[in-house]
Amino acid sequence: MFKGQRGGLLRSYALIAPLFLFLLATFLLPVGMILWRSVFDPELRAALPATAVELSSWSGQGLPPAAAYTALAGDLRNVDGASLASLSRRLSYENPGFRALLQSTKRKLEAAPAGVTPDLATLDPQWRANSTWQAMKRAAGPVGTFHILSALDLRRNYETGIGPARPGAALYRSIILRTFAIASTTAVLALVLAFPLCAFLARQSDRVRNLLLLMVLLPFWTSILVRTTAWLALLQDRGVINTLLMEMGLIDQPMKLLYNRIGVITALVHVMLPFMIFPLLASMRSIDPRLFRAALSLGATPLYAFRRVYLPQVMPGVMAGTLMVFVVTLGFYVTPMLVGGPGDQMISYYIALYTTGTLNWGLASSLGLILLVVTLLLYAVQNALLRRSGVGVR
Amino acid sequence: MLNKTGLLAASLLACTVFAAGASARDLVIVSNGGTFQEAQSNAIFKPFEKKTGIKVVEDTWDNGIGVIRTKVEGGDSGWDIVNAESEELEIACQEGLILPLDIDKLGGKDNYVPGAVHKCGIGAAIYNHVLAYDKTRVSAVPTWADFFDLKKYPGKRALRASPKTNLEFALIADGVPLSDVYKVLSTPEGVDRAFAKLDTIKSSLVFWTAGGQPMQLLSSGEVVMTSSFNGRVTNAINKDHKPFGIVWDKSLQTADSWVILKTSPNVDKAYELLKFAGEAEPQSHLPDVQPIGITSAKAVGMIKPDLLADLPTAPENSRDVLQIDDAFWIDNIDALTARWAEWSAQ
Numbered sequence: 001m002f003k004g005q006r007g008g009l010l011r012s013y014a015l016i017a018p019l020f021l022f023l024l025a026t027f028l029l030p031v032g033m034i035l036w037r038s039v040f041d042p043e044l045r046a047a048l049p050a051t052a053v054e055l056s057s058w059s060g061q062g063l064p065p066a067a068a069y070t071a072l073a074g075d076l077r078n079v080d081g082a083s084l085a086s087l088s089r090r091l092s093y094e095n096p097g098f099r100a101l102l103q104s105t106k107r108k109l110e111a112a113p114a115g116v117t118p119d120l121a122t123l124d125p126q127w128r129a130n131s132t133w134q135a136m137k138r139a140a141g142p143v144g145t146f147h148i149l150s151a152l153d154l155r156r157n158y159e160t161g162i163g164p165a166r167p168g169a170a171l172y173r174s175i176i177l178r179t180f181a182i183a184s185t186t187a188v189l190a191l192v193l194a195f196p197l198c199a200f201l202a203r204q205s206d207r208v209r210n211l212l213l214l215m216v217l218l219p220f221w222t223s224i225l226v227r228t229t230a231w232l233a234l235l236q237d238r239g240v241i242n243t244l245l246m247e248m249g250l251i252d253q254p255m256k257l258l259y260n261r262i263g264v265i266t267a268l269v270h271v272m273l274p275f276m277i278f279p280l281l282a283s284m285r286s287i288d289p290r291l292f293r294a295a296l297s298l299g300a301t302p303l304y305a306f307r308r309v310y311l312p313q314v315m316p317g318v319m320a321g322t323l324m325v326f327v328v329t330l331g332f333y334v335t336p337m338l339v340g341g342p343g344d345q346m347i348s349y350y351i352a353l354y355t356t357g358t359l360n361w362g363l364a365s366s367l368g369l370i371l372l373v374v375t376l377l378l379y380a381v382q383n384a385l386l387r388r389s390g391v392g393v394r
Numbered sequence: 395m396l397n398k399t400g401l402l403a404a405s406l407l408a409c410t411v412f413a414a415g416a417s418a419r420d421l422v423i424v425s426n427g428g429t430f431q432e433a434q435s436n437a438i439f440k441p442f443e444k445k446t447g448i449k450v451v452e453d454t455w456d457n458g459i460g461v462i463r464t465k466v467e468g469g470d471s472g473w474d475i476v477n478a479e480s481e482e483l484e485i486a487c488q489e490g491l492i493l494p495l496d497i498d499k500l501g502g503k504d505n506y507v508p509g510a511v512h513k514c515g516i517g518a519a520i521y522n523h524v525l526a527y528d529k530t531r532v533s534a535v536p537t538w539a540d541f542f543d544l545k546k547y548p549g550k551r552a553l554r555a556s557p558k559t560n561l562e563f564a565l566i567a568d569g570v571p572l573s574d575v576y577k578v579l580s581t582p583e584g585v586d587r588a589f590a591k592l593d594t595i596k597s598s599l600v601f602w603t604a605g606g607q608p609m610q611l612l613s614s615g616e617v618v619m620t621s622s623f624n625g626r627v628t629n630a631i632n633k634d635h636k637p638f639g640i641v642w643d644k645s646l647q648t649a650d651s652w653v654i655l656k657t658s659p660n661v662d663k664a665y666e667l668l669k670f671a672g673e674a675e676p677q678s679h680l681p682d683v684q685p686i687g688i689t690s691a692k693a694v695g696m697i698k699p700d701l702l703a704d705l706p707t708a709p710e711n712s713r714d715v716l717q718i719d720d721a722f723w724i725d726n727i728d729a730l731t732a733r734w735a736e737w738s739a740q
Contacts, residue, residue: 080490081488081489081490082488082489082490082491085485085488085489086489088725089485089724092724092725092726092728092729093728093729096725096726096728096729099725100725169736171732171735171736171739174739175735175739178739236614236616237550237614237615237616238614238615238616239614258616259600259601337603341600341601341738342555342601342735342738342739343738343739343740345735345739350735353731356458357556357731358727358728358731359459359460359485360728363728
């Protein structure tokens with residue numbers, strides 16, 4: 001009996017194994033490898049191995065011990081051009097002057113007579129500054145928090161603790177907030193638009209409903225790029241909407257509808273609407289209409305019946321739709337890029353910029369990690385709230 | 395059992411054949427596809443094949459230093475010559491991913507226009523970031539100072555959504571001579587000055603990201619002036635007959651270069667092709683399809699005058715241009731991108 005059960009269990013594991021392996025290879029592994037980059041900081045250790053060891057044991061306060069200077073002088077003499085170039089790139093995230101400093105120090109060390117190691121501090125006064133050595137220590141790796149802190153506009157200072165990366169810096173925090181603001185506005189507006197439509201659709205005959213749903217599906221099947229470009233044509237200064245309103249004499253100046261938040265939200269709500277309509281409609285269609293009528297016949301006002309009988313039943317659909325729209329919108333890239341201004345770009349724009357544009361993969365993956373963590377947190381909070389109110393998402 | 399052994403033997407054999415094929419493979423050249431690569435293929439690759447009998451296999455890519463890193467990491471992976479952007483050239487050269495070139499084997503330095511010869515690459519195509527304007531709304535040929543003057547020419551302007559090129563334009567508009575632009579930009583005060591200049595027109599700025607957008611913004615009347623790649627403007631004027639103008643003076647120039655991957659097993663053949671690519675006769679046919687700026691100093695005189703007028707290398711177009719300083723941007727791109735993002739979001 002037991003044996004048979006275990007055999008069944010094994011068989012079911014074997015059945016899901018292909019899917020699990022597929023997920024592992026195409027999803028978990030790549031995502032894990034990318035996220036690993038947010039803490040991986042290998043450049044200094046690769047270029048200056050002895051210095052990295054010295055830096056790890058130094059407290060970060062004042063100046064490092066003489067051994068660190070000796071190690072750096074030795075490492076700089078041995079380092080090859082490729083490793084030094086990678087290190088310069090890494091350190092330029094903090095201070096663009098590092099490339100020149102490292103190159104000139106290396107040149108001067110090589111020019112010194114054999115057997116004599118000049119004092120680094122006399123070669124360049126920057127080697128007498130705590131800030132130079134702190135930047136090196138932050139990069140000493142092999143793993144570190146530099147990229148993640150940068151993505152939160154923070155920097156670890158070994159003398160004063162964690163503080164702002166630049167005075168008053170709040171770039172990425174404001175971008176993350178903006179991303180969540182745009183996504184939640186889109187979700188709420190999509191809900192407001194979809195709710196009456198779905199309530200209407202749910203009451204129609206199958207024929208009429210399918211015909212009307214086709215009008216939702218047709219744009220849904222159209223490429224997002226095409227739909228976004230259509231909004232460009234509609235919203236621009238000499239676009240359809242502004243021309244029409246001006247010719248009707250309703251406005252004298254074209255309204256600013258493009259390259260700002262209005263354009264982004266308009267286009268996003270349009271793109272995301274089907275994601276709201278389908279779960280909402282499904283949950284509304286599963287409701288027995290007699291329950292609402294029963295509530296009315298028992299003396300409830302329509303508003304009361306709506307609130308206490310109808311709404312709790314469609315709540316799973318509302319939640320599923322809202323969550324779907326919210327989460328999908330969080331990662332939007334092309335729509336804000338085309339119809340938004342620089343103040344409307346969402347976090348994915350910066351992730352793409354740092355991945356392919358400036359090749360700062362540490363920062364890119366840190367921003368991705370933050371987005372992932374905050375999204376999962378919000379999801380958990382929402383689930384907990386739902387459970388408390390007695391309605392599950394599924 | 396026999397079956398298994400047979401399979402093993404067959405796959406071993408296949409591996410050997412494959413390895414032998416790879417070590418004696420054809421010369422592979424990689425460029426950016428589209429009409430750009432079509433022009434290169436017609437002018438250079440096919441005539442080279444005909445002349446030397448060396449087979450040239452073409453491939454395409456969409457740039458990115460990461461691609462070069464991956465291609466080189468595990469040994470030869472099938473590419474020999476690559477058409478690289480200037481930053482990729484600089485980084486790949488520093489990281490030792492591509493071979494330093496012996497310019498004497500490519501016809502010598504004087505064979506090329508200034509700026510086309512790099513330690514690890516040889517110029518393949520020159521193009522400029524120019525000022526383009528709508529002739530129906532901008533009466534005279536504008537300068538960058540006019541671009542930043544909202545009183546003289548009201549209306550919106552478009553710039554690329556990146557600090558690169560825009561900080562240079564801002565300083566040029568502010569009166570910095572071309573030769574001093576990067577000197578000024580290397581100081582914190584210079585960066586502040588560029589951003590302050592951009593502040594003066596910020597309310598009227600629209601930003602573009604894809605190369606096709608500037609001409610679309612001009613066509614739709616959204617903006618009166620924009621920065622753009624020169625080829626797009628020329629095509630809009632010549633092929634779409636738009637009433638646009640192109641300003642070559644004070645434009646920013648950059649070049650794509652041919653590079654040889656360090657893992658290439660065909661270095662000698664690659665040199666032969668690149669030497670041919672640098673000769674005047676094949677280069678003179680490059681602009682037939684697309685206004686590509688050529689890099690052969692001698693070919694400039696061989697191009698039909700009506701085509702030459704649209705090229706970055708035409709004498710009257712290249713008299714007052716600034717080469718984009720890639721070393722500066724490699725060092726500063728991260729810090730300035732963060733600052734740009736902060737500035738533009740405010």
